[in-house]
Amino acid sequence: MKISKIGFKGMLTLTIAGLGCSQDGGAGKQPPKSEKKSATSEKHEAHGKGPNGGVVFDLGKHHAEFTVDHDKKECTIIILGEDEKTPSFVSSKDLMVTTLETKTKEGKVVAPLTIKLAPRDEKDGKASKFIGTDPGLGNVADFEGTVFGELDGKPANGKFKE
Numbered sequence: 001m002k003i004s005k006i007g008f009k010g011m012l013t014l015t016i017a018g019l020g021c022s023q024d025g026g027a028g029k030q031p032p033k034s035e036k037k038s039a040t041s042e043k044h045e046a047h048g049k050g051p052n053g054g055v056v057f058d059l060g061k062h063h064a065e066f067t068v069d070h071d072k073k074e075c076t077i078i079i080l081g082e083d084e085k086t087p088s089f090v091s092s093k094d095l096m097v098t099t100l101e102t103k104t105k106e107g108k109v110v111a112p113l114t115i116k117l118a119p120r121d122e123k124d125g126k127a128s129k130f131i132g133t134d135p136g137l138g139n140v141a142d143f144e145g146t147v148f149g150e151l152d153g154k155p156a157n158g159k160f161k162e
Helices: 007-019 039-043
Strands: 055-059 062-069 074-080 095-099 114-119 129-133 144-151 154-161
Touching: 055 074, 055 144, 062 144, 062 154, 074 095, 074 114, 095 129
Parallel strands: none
Antiparallel strands: 055 062, 055 154, 062 074, 074 129, 095 114, 095 144, 114 129, 144 154
16 A cells, blocks of 8 residues: 555644644634633622622532521521622532531541431422421531532532631
């Protein structure tokens, strides 16, 4: 089999070089990171404090607020609307919260927690408030962790940090 005057190595070099080119004739350059961000991701970078005094974070395509009542040893996740203030009702059987190890102001270690949260204000198969309890929540500490579950039939997860 005759390949031509440039030979097999030359064909391989041309093929590989061609793979790196974009259709507009450029060298397949990626846009700078600042151009890659969408308006949505920029909008979600800083949430701040929620309407109930907790921390607001993204939970899938929803906003949510994480709060702790240390006296009751319970935590609450509230699903919020686009305004990050109004409760938003979703269909979900439960949510799971996992926290990282943390410390109290006095230096007491609080072990990681895994807490199942059940819907509290359910009506017509939807809820906006999910509550779970664990003795570890009685420790006054800044909690950080992950929330996951199924919201409106789709998997959702998010990270929070007090």
